[in-house]
Amino acid sequence: MGTFKIEGGVALKGEITPQGAKNEALQILCAVLLTPEKITINNIPDIIDVNKLITLLKNLGVKVEKIGKGSYTFQSDEVNVGYLETEAFKKEGGSLRGSIMIVGPLLARYGRGYIPKPGGDKIGRRRLDTHFEGFINLGAKFRYNREDHFYGVEAADGLQGTDMLLDEASVTGTANIVMAAVLAKGTTTIYNAACEPYLQQLSKMLNSMGAKITGVGSNLLKIEGVEKLSGCTHTILPDMIEIGSWIGLAAMTKSEITIKNVSWDNLGIIPNTFRKLGITLERKGDDIYIPAHTNGYEVKTDIDGSILTIADAPWPGFTPDLLSIVLVVATQAKGDVLIHQKMFESRLFFTDKLIDMGAKIMLCDPHRAVVIGHDFKSQLKATTMSSPDIRAGISLLIAALSAKGTSTIQNIEQIDRGYEDIEARLRAIGARIQRED
Structure with a gap:
């Protein structure tokens, strides 16, 4: 079984190209x-x-x-x-x-x-x-x-x-x-x-x-x-789930990243959903440019002032494969978010690992979690954890890259199931990540 050793808290910079979907x-x-x-x-x-x-x-x-x-x-x-x-x-x-x-x-x-x-x-x-x-x-x-x-x-x-x-x-x-x-x-x-x-x-x-x-x-x-x-x-189109993952990575690590050739016309409401979390992203041709969020990002409430709810839905609704990413990103936002995972009753159980890292999350039931954002005033802490599935795995990897200290992620075969040569591509933009057997 392979593991990732990740030294977190390092700002990244550069370009990354998404794999095929x-x-x-x-x-x-x-x-x-x-x-x-x-x-x-x-x-x-x-x-x-x-x-x-x-x-x-x-x-x-x-x-x-x-x-x-x-x-x-x-x-x-x-x-x-x-x-x-x-x-x-x-x-x-x-x-x-x-x-x-x-x-x-x-x-x-x-x-x-x-x-x-x-x-x-x-x-x-x-x-x-x-x-x-x-x-x-x-x-x-x-x-x-x-x-x-x-x-x-x-x-x-x-x-x-x-x-x-x-x-x-x-x-x-x-x-x-x-x-x-x-x-x-x-x-x-x-x-x-x-x-x-x-x-x-x-x-x-x-x-x-x-x-x-x-x-x-x-x-x-x-x-x-x-x-x-x-x-x-x-x-095959570029993978919109990977594109969403890199948006979340840029925000959590306060990094300036350009995601190349994203096929904007096929992203639906994904960019605007991240904008609701306060993340700035710009369209440059067919690329997404995310500036370094040195001052953090603030969640936008609903029009009536109620807590922002992000829920999955059949297309053109928000894809369930990105809810794990949104949940991790929300842990360092300024403001609170309700995550409602409607389709799969076990997908939010990885939140206990984020809580161990210091995140403020209340798991209401198998489908709903309230995330109270730190606004980067309390950095996540490194830990040892195991990847339960593809999307939770990449979410934990993003959390580890933003955390203080060196984290270990076990069972990384789950991440390899969905992300191509991920450590090499992350190292190319400055991530300190090593694969160990």
């Missing part, structure tokens, strides 16, 4: 299974979760070739669907949450798809009902082996387009259903569809392959099934 990459990589033709994908992040999925595709028989940093070609002309029923697949597929999204493409193209109960972050219950209810609506038969938690869907006669109303705007659920529907007979409409930039990118890629998807960017998608899809070239 992890959540988009997991969807896009699964979509290569929809065609036997070659697909080229650029800006793939070199992180554990993505690399695991690429390995899974190879084991399924997909021909994978790396053609440059972050660029690969994929050709699924000899897929071994039988691999899905092996013990090796049950072990491999169960270690990665994103593996669930191979089911839709395989069901659409080969008439069957199987998956063990997926792994991923331990942040609470993450239901799969939306995925499988969507497949059933398209005409698939569902089966579940409770003994080894193995799911399966089959459609020997192919899938049939239909109208459906999703029970929740699940991002991965919508992606899975869309990938199944593009090769179904007839027309499918999906209401209450997720519309995150990841979904928009997936839909644009599928359309470039010959799919007929309209309503992209809205919560009502219409998909006219086609007989086959062709190859394409696709470039």
Whole structure:
């Protein structure tokens, strides 16, 4: 198990470029299974979760070739669907949450798809009902082996387009259903569809392959099934969660940082949410410039003077993956903030580690926390802690970089799952961070 040793309290300065979006990459990589033709994908992040999925595709028989940093070609002309029923697949597929999204493409193209109960972050219950209810609506038969938690869907006669109303705007659920529907007979409409930039990118890629998807960017998608899809070239967006992480890092460490090539038009309300915390950030072309907040940052109250509440919501609301960052940033703000994490009941439990560092946080229940900002009058103190999941891990790393003294973060494999070569990129802007085995 690896650890980070971090000497905190050091101001950083320089430029940092965000990696490709992890959540988009997991969807896009699964979509290569929809065609036997070659697909080229650029800006793939070199992180554990993505690399695991690429390995899974190879084991399924997909021909994978790396053609440059972050660029690969994929050709699924000899897929071994039988691999899905092996013990090796049950072990491999169960270690990665994103593996669930191979089911839709395989069901659409080969008439069957199987998956063990997926792994991923331990942040609470993450239901799969939306995925499988969507497949059933398209005409698939569902089966579940409770003994080894193995799911399966089959459609020997192919899938049939239909109208459906999703029970929740699940991002991965919508992606899975869309990938199944593009090769179904007839027309499918999906209401209450997720519309995150990841979904928009997936839909644009599928359309470039010959799919007929309209309503992209809205919560009502219409998909006219086609007989086959062709190859394409696709470039993944910069990771908006990493961009938000670097905004938080700059504020907490009072650093002057420029985040390069952020694709502003795909950031939604993320910049304004950080502005509500009092953080100054400027748009310079397609970059974000954050000046050093030497005098701190002051939280803006609501119009009626009540405490600022920041809550997650389906896009175009605030993404839940950045609430952990916002919570850490709020610990040194001037003013108080209520954090309301609606989607996952275990995601705020990492606050006990921040409290150990001296943060003033009241955990009201599994979903809500009140943060009383220090206004930098009381610096966080270094400690030893363990990373429970990707987003909490990067939040603790930001806290350690702002803290007085040397901190140790254990279980950093969780951070590596979502952030590429993070210590080298942070050292390049002045961070004092070392990886130790």
